[in-house]
Amino acid sequence: MNILVTNDDGIDSAGIFALAQALAKVGSVTVVAPDRQQSAVGHALTVSDPLRATKVRREGGVFGYAINGTPADCVKLAVCSLLSEPPDLLVSGINHGSNTSKNILYSGTVSAASEGMMMGVPSMAVSLDSLDHRADAKPAAEYAALIASRFHSFSIPKDTILNVNVPNIPLEEIKGIRVTSQGTSGWEDAYERRKDPMGREYFWLSGQYNSIDNGLDTDEGAMKAGYVSVTPVRYRLTNDEMLSPLEALHTLRLG
């Protein structure tokens, strides 16, 4: 199995290194990742600048390609130009910081997986529930490799990715895997209003995350209870229930 590995924390992160090592037991790994931290970049694409691919060495050998772009750029460029054939699986991560509930929409890690899916590559995203970049990503990497090894046994449809979130506890304390739905937790946003040394005003984002999902059938709840959460995610965005009520619009016309 040929596995493409990417992330949004950048190619130098501990998470992607642990992931590549664990996946090497499951298949042949190619790493193509941003050359720097790209968190909260969402599904951004670089359309007005050239991309460059630089070979990166790590622990004596070639580790992968660093790209001056976003996670979605890395996936597109890898599949279109860097790899000789499309990979059998894309794994994005290990992200430092969970990507559950509404955070999925902001996540570069999950967007890399959805970009892979749109290019026809079976894809999954893996995140660890700790923003500390020294947190041990190995348990998450081991579970990622386990799920990757079974990925093709589940007949996952072409429009669906797996979004995996792992609690930040030792491997032996993880209680197992739960299949979950996207939760509804979100941010209570705030900005701190400050003055710079020239007296000009600026704003820092300083939101609080409200974790309100507790059920084991939610991504957030399962992860908080010590399970690896696996959510099947797809981007079928039409709210079908509103198609009929909105038809009153058909009577309006200008000009």
Add this chain to the structure above:
Amino acid sequence: MNILVTNDDGIDSAGIFALAQALAKVGSVTVVAPDRQQSAVGHALTVSDPLRATKVRREGGVFGYAINGTPADCVKLAVCSLLSEPPDLLVSGINHGSNTSKNILYSGTVSAASEGMMMGVPSMAVSLDSLDHRADAKPAAEYAALIASRFHSFSIPKDTILNVNVPNIPLEEIKGIRVTSQGTSGWEDAYERRKDPMGREYFWLSGQYNSIDNGLDTDEGAMKAGYVSVTPVRYRLTNDEMLSPLEALHTLRLG
């Protein structure tokens, strides 16, 4: 009605000017938009840099605030800090370039609306089917104002935004409005491989868009047929049909 207006083409674009003018007939408009072009930025947020809000004058009066950030930043900052109370409606656009089918995922214009929705603000995105920045955005702005004036009559749920796409034809040639579903058209990606003057390789994204949706019940199809397309969009991302098949994962455990 207090209306917040933003976009991803930047506060200097013709599209946002036409939109603000048209909406001024429907309510009291405040413009908070990126200080420069932010296309394909998706749902990116600025988390590691301070934001600044600069008053921008246009045609003799204060037009709005320019923010050194993404469309989602503009919405968050406006609702949290710049406006004295949450707006009754957010309208994002007029984007130069349609945001139909899979393009919704890359769109800064639509992401601004979904950010508004997540903050509890009724929200809509409006895009014009032309990448030419000299294209006339006024017909799209007139339809945006018409739909905005009726927005609160449709009992649109809190998790749903309206995604509006307008054909690039004169107002009197637009056939009316169709309520539609998200289409399935997408990109055939490619990168041009080039050498810079120093002989180093770089890549330019040069994809082709394959427009395969023709039905009047799809965003792309309705727009191509000369209608304003209105799609109710929500981000309920779980693929419920896969929850049960994936439960085989519950039997796996490491450590």
